Amino acid sequence: MARSKDRFEDLPDDVLELLLSFLPTRDAVRTSMLAPRWRTLWKSVPALRLDGSQFESAQVFSNFVNKLLEHRDRTSHLHECEIFFISKYYYGRFDREDKNGKARREVESWVQYAVLCRVPVLRVLNWGDNYMELSSSSVISKHLTRLELYQLVFYEGPLDLFSCEALEVLEMEDCTINLGDILPKSLRHLKARESRFFSWDWKWDTRRNCISAPGLLTFELADCVGWTPLLESLPSLVTSFIRINMNCEDVCMYNEYRGDCGDGSCEGCYGEDGRCLLLEGLASATNLELISEYSVIFRKDLRWNPMFSKLKTVLFNDWCLTANFAGLLYFLQHTPILEKLALQLPSHEYLDIISSGSYNPAEYFLVSKHLKVVEIYCRKESEWINQIVNILGIHGVTSAQISIKHDFWCSFRFSFEQPK
Numbered sequence: 001m002a003r004s005k006d007r008f009e010d011l012p013d014d015v016l017e018l019l020l021s022f023l024p025t026r027d028a029v030r031t032s033m034l035a036p037r038w039r040t041l042w043k044s045v046p047a048l049r050l051d052g053s054q055f056e057s058a059q060v061f062s063n064f065v066n067k068l069l070e071h072r073d074r075t076s077h078l079h080e081c082e083i084f085f086i087s088k089y090y091y092g093r094f095d096r097e098d099k100n101g102k103a104r105r106e107v108e109s110w111v112q113y114a115v116l117c118r119v120p121v122l123r124v125l126n127w128g129d130n131y132m133e134l135s136s137s138s139v140i141s142k143h144l145t146r147l148e149l150y151q152l153v154f155y156e157g158p159l160d161l162f163s164c165e166a167l168e169v170l171e172m173e174d175c176t177i178n179l180g181d182i183l184p185k186s187l188r189h190l191k192a193r194e195s196r197f198f199s200w201d202w203k204w205d206t207r208r209n210c211i212s213a214p215g216l217l218t219f220e221l222a223d224c225v226g227w228t229p230l231l232e233s234l235p236s237l238v239t240s241f242i243r244i245n246m247n248c249e250d251v252c253m254y255n256e257y258r259g260d261c262g263d264g265s266c267e268g269c270y271g272e273d274g275r276c277l278l279l280e281g282l283a284s285a286t287n288l289e290l291i292s293e294y295s296v297i298f299r300k301d302l303r304w305n306p307m308f309s310k311l312k313t314v315l316f317n318d319w320c321l322t323a324n325f326a327g328l329l330y331f332l333q334h335t336p337i338l339e340k341l342a343l344q345l346p347s348h349e350y351l352d353i354i355s356s357g358s359y360n361p362a363e364y365f366l367v368s369k370h371l372k373v374v375e376i377y378c379r380k381e382s383e384w385i386n387q388i389v390n391i392l393g394i395h396g397v398t399s400a401q402i403s404i405k406h407d408f409w410c411s412f413r414f415s416f417e418q419p420k
Helices: 013-020 025-033 058-071 087-091 102-116 297-304 318-333 383-394
Strands: 047-051 080-086 121-127 146-150 169-173 189-193 210-212 218-222 230-233 239-244 287-292 313-316 340-344 373-377 402-405
Touching: 025 047, 025 058, 047 058, 058 080, 058 102, 080 102, 102 121, 287 297, 287 318, 297 318, 313 318, 318 340, 318 383, 373 383, 383 402
Parallel strands: 047 080, 080 121, 121 146, 146 169, 169 189, 189 218, 210 230, 218 239, 239 287, 287 313, 313 340, 340 373, 373 402
Antiparallel strands: none
């Protein structure tokens, strides 16, 4: 019986190598057993996907990666490198530290290999109960276009990301990091979730990491830990999502939502930085989503009178309704080309808002003539939502422009998804 033709026979080596690049590297190496032609193809695959979850122990994983890098063809271009390791394999079940530095040295050697190969896309992902500490210089390369970091700590000093002159996308989650003062002009998209930002100067007036990014288009800052970073200059910003939760230091020490706990020592309610922390840096945006839980950071920023001359779409949760709608009314008055306003509101009544009958603004104004729709997302309608509708009407928002949706969750964050 004649042997059926191998459908891959007519494909050139570079096409086969490209196909192998979509596999975890361990699986790509296993294809060397298929036929003589496949024996060495894995050495030239343009992507490394090193997945520690495929191995029964850190030692087996390390042996595999070290042997792989030793035999890989270094003359072959490396387009992408993903290092996914499980720190608990290294530290042991009960150890919280990499006491002899073995894990750090190994992971950094793998990262260094990718950097020396001029890789443009680098992902360093840690998983487990332990953080992995890496040196601040380990992930720096002028050839990087995309950098993703997960559950890593960089304590030695600020990352010199300004030297990453081709970097376009930076994503981090659950990291402890100092981004430095100025990010590269090439950076277009920055996403930071559940991360701690620190300044290398620990004096009280410089405790925040200051961020300037002249070319940044989209910025997501979600659930930061510790002090919220100071946004100094984001002149090219188009879209931003900011969510401040109870994990940051900019909250009331008594979890008092209104930020008026009465204790003068409470940094969240009464601490002053002498500057606008977030809103001034976001003033150039076209689309904003501002969510705050038990924090008055946005309300405190409004004292600096930021102007949102380019803002067209904005979403708030209920922080903007406290102190007699102060935040909501401020934005309506300082957004001359606003087209869409969305409010994501809770179902319970605890805010310090007044009745519409007693509402008497110090200054009457009309909302932007460009405003097309106000969407209110809530689980159910209540009297105080009717108050919001009535007060909006005082400032020129008609009932035809208002849409009440019985769906609490609303987000514009689809704008942040960037191609991998």
